[in-house]
Amino acid sequence: MEQQFGTYAAHQPxxxxxxxxxxxxDYVYQSLVHLGDASYRLSWGLTVLEHTDVPVEVQEEIKQAMQAVGDIKQKLRAHQG
Known part of the structure; x- marks a missing residue:
């Protein structure tokens, strides 16, 4: 079945x-997959900063965002069917 243009499904990676x-x-599963992708991309975002003069504080914020995504994923797992 083709998804109607304008629906999230028609555009969802x-x-x-x-x-x-x-x-x-299974929307919880889909959300977990997308959040996993976000974690992966945040990790790479942090990795590419290794050879820069970006302040450690900014890099720590990225780490905190990664931890927050992980915490949210754990909470979502409790809602899987």
Whole structure:
């Protein structure tokens, strides 16, 4: 079934993969996948700063954001079916 333009499903990264896995209606799973991607990208965002003069305080904020995403994912797992 084709998703109507303008719906989140029509634009969601990886939606076809969710459909193939039978997870197109498992919104908690989808959210966990996207949050995992966010963690991955935050980690790379921090890694590329290793050879810069960006203040440690800013890098610590990125680490805190990564921890916050991890905490949210843990809370979401409690709502998986």
């Amino acid at each position: 990886g939606y076809e993969g969710f459909k193939q896995l039978g997870k197109s209606d």
